[in-house]
Amino acid sequence: MTFKTLHQKCACLADKVKNCVRQPYCPKQIAPLSDSCRSGRIKICKVTGDRKLCARMASLGVYPGEEVELICPENGSQCLLKLQGATLSLDSNTTKNILVTKA
């Protein structure tokens, strides 16, 4: 095995490890909150789904135009949002109905 082949194999393995560990790139576009994969500031564009859910979210402060901080992105079940000084935990049924974009 030449040094070049070894180097290529190692680089390939490193890429595979990186792809397993690192989170995918999130483009700046409107997408459900459940698809947001990185912490940081986001802006709520729309709350869809059941009308009760929209109203409930509004009473909690999650309504269109509001900027919030995504503290813990969803990893299968829950995500943590910080808004107006409070920390909210939302489950996937809720987050897939909240459309957000990068702030």
Place this chain on the structure above:
Amino acid sequence: MNQNIRMALVGNPNAGKTTLFNTLTGARQHVGNYPGITVDYKEGDFTHKNQGNIQEDNQRITLTDLPGTYSLTAYSVEEVVTREYLVNAKPQVVINIVDASNLERNLYLSTQFLELGCPLIIALNMVDVAKDRGIEIKVEKLAELLGVPVAPIIARSGQGASALIDQAIMLAEKPWQPRDISYGEDLDAAIMELITIISENNFLTHTYPARFTAIKYLEHDDQILQKGQEDDSATAARLEEKVTQVSDHLLKTMDAYPEAIIADHRYGFIKSILRQGVQTHTFDTDRLYTSDKIDKVLTNRLLGPAIMLLVLFGLYQFTFTASELPVAWLESLFGLIGDQAKSLLPDGPVKSMIVSGVINGMGGVLGFVPLIMFMFLGIAVLEDSGYLARVAFMMDRIFRIFGLHGSSVMPFIVSGGIAGGCAVPGVMATRTLRSPKERMATLLTVPFMNCGAKVPVIALLIGAFFSDHKAIYMFLFTMLSWMVALLAAKLLRTTVLRGPATPFVMELPPYRFPTLRGLAIHTWERTWQYIKKAGTVILGISILLWAMMTYPGLPAAKMAGFEQQRRAAISPFASEIVSESQSEKEEVSESARTLRRQLAAINDQESEQALRSSIAGRIGIALEPVSRLAGFDWRTNIALVGGLAAKEVIISTLGTAYSMGKVEADASDSLGQRLTRDPNWNKVVAVSALIFIMFYAPCFVTVVCIAREAGHWGWALFSISFNTTFAFLLAAAVYQIGRLLG
């Protein structure tokens, strides 16, 4: 003294209502740093020295602490309880606690109180926290723009509470006066039309202001819609028709439901007030506070669960290490009391009842008090610091697979998830669950955990039959209890408790340092509940079990027969040998030892016969044809029936049933050896018995708690029958398969 004034405390969850309630009334209500602690309202009275007047005057006040809510629309039980209390009880003053560090969201609820028209005063709580976060609030300006008095307070220290009550008293005579908030041209026009219909027909006007009803119709409030149907179905139909037209129009033109537009305008109203110089930020509003930074680590997808396991293991270690000595002291104390009673009381049934029934029975339960107390202290620390809410957040993912909720995790742990808990506080801990079906599934499966009373039995049987791999078997049986509990929950949630999963939407409280006073109150309240409930019930059960295992006793003829045997055994020995064998000396001659052995064998036979003819013995024998399927003989049955009262009883009853006399839980070797020698016991029977003991009907105290928490004895009976059937089928399957495999 003036006439009593009725005041109500309202606000968002975790805004500090119960803390202020305790400060004002001197009550000891439980305040946890966990949302949903208050789900019902509580009342307290106090006398306030009015310092606002020149002439000092004492004012009697009745204060009601209402559940925390985010709105007055009926989305949850708390919202319904709060709204119905306000409109039915019509308190003279409503104190709205608002978190100053989270003003905008908290004022959302305040706008709805303004619309309801109740005499409102805003208690601006946690002004110190807001100041630390660089938030400055101009109180006078806020009061002026909202049109209601505002009093800054710090509920934890009681600062400003007296001034708040001074101002609140002045509002007591004020009539209810609803305020109008504009919701835009479209909705305002629709509201006016709805108000006209409502006023013309006096529709629900005896309970709610006309505008409030109109808004709730637009918000599609289920409870008000139902009330409307019941009150006047014709008018309700007209209103619903009008609302449908408006909703359709808004959906077409604005792609939004009326409630979304209403919420948007409410926030607009709040923002317009706050931006008039009411709230200024010294720091950058985007900055993350310590609490958020801690959350980034503690709820991290990899680090979070690892830290959680460490914390829970730490809690387990702390509970058992700290309680080791006090538990030993209490055991010695009860031993001493038992010895004293033995020496002081004359022989007879009363002595037997007091020593075996009362002291041993009560001692078995009260001996656990230090352990329970330290466990509650540990849980109080986790709860008050805010970490418990994060544990629920992380566990929700796993529990959801089995139809449970993230909040189910604590009841499981408390019940013995980390072996050694107790199902009684575990069952009580299910109160934090909102969904009745998820709560019921949790309530019925937490008794599957290995509680502190089951652990000695498991240790005894593992020690006797699997002594080479004790630790592995102990670990396996703990894992088995988790697996069975979660699978049983899944079974319940897909059959009798079928229903949708509740969204796990929860406001996580910020991390706070628990106060010593708070920890002491929480720990003592819960421990006292345990002493009171478990103590009284166990006392009754101990006496009952003692009676069942003692009466009706041996027939006189049989007793005479045993007496004759004893005399026959003694007759070949000289009187010195007989008195030597009856002495308390350990070192005796060979002949005395032989006599002792012979007499002990006769006594054992007599005890066994007495037990066979007792009520408990007869029950054991009657159950034998069925229990044989799982490998249990009549003596094991007595112990298992005794375990229905309290699992602690199993070991001592097994000891008695196998004619061992008094057997201490710690001295398990002798009973273990006896069991290994018994022809009815082998490894397969041991596994079958272990499985049955782990999963059969919960103890009596737990059953009472299940009935109380479920609000129905039917669920308690279901728990007994479901668990026992399930455990028996499993145990019988293990025994039969084990026997076939040899």
